Amino acid sequence: MQSNSKIEQSLAVMKENGLKYTKKREAMITYLIRRNRYVSAREVYEFMNQEFNGVSYDTIYRNLHDFADFELLETTDLNGEKKFRFRCCHEVGHHHHFICTVCGKTKEIHMCPMDFFKEQLNGCEIEGHRFEIFGRCEECR
Template identity: 45%
Template sequence: MDINDAMKRLKEHGYKATGKRREILEFFQQADGYRTAKDLIQKLEKRYKGISFDTIYRNLHLYTKIGILEATELNGEKQFRFTCTHHHHHHFICKDCGKTKEIDVCPMGEVKQALANYEIEDHKFEIYGLCPLCKPA
């Protein structure tokens, strides 16, 4: 997904595609991995004096709800990144810098066998640790 796809999705769901919303998406497109609302507000404060956390969280929630951003919990804080839609995969997430690496392995075959009498609606598989740059030598 790119910014134009995301802006189109906003309109399709009945939301305005504003310049500020586009800037939020540009921030996540440029990010290499997950980023926090605090990271975003620090970037936007330079241009939009007095921008509130309410505005930021409202937009982040909206983007997550309509599938533009995906969210995870990292170090006790909710973090966001552009949704990957090109193929099914999972992520390794660096606990220090938030960078991600795609993992093409999916454990759902084994999980479905273990939960044969259950109806699975969705899943998310993430591995946390330190990337090569953040790992102590």
């Protein structure tokens, strides 16, 4: 999917969820699409402060959480910090990630180990799960 189409889809999802269009929101989602890896709120803030001098960190943080609530972003905790990644507008189904601990690059894993665990937890009701593999990517090895 083209980057412009992802941006347009994301802006439509924001509008559907009651967020007004702003150049800042478009710039944030564009940045996240282009980064294509998990990034911290601080990284987004530093980028946005270059583009929109004086932007509030709280505004960036609140918008990132709104975007995650609308399922535009995936989140993870990496090294004790919440990180955000563009979710591809639902074009990819259920999946997990390999995350490089050096550069943050991610690779999608298109299988889920939960089938194995469900067999081990007979009679239990599983309400959710997270599965991520951490290591060094090809470039960082």
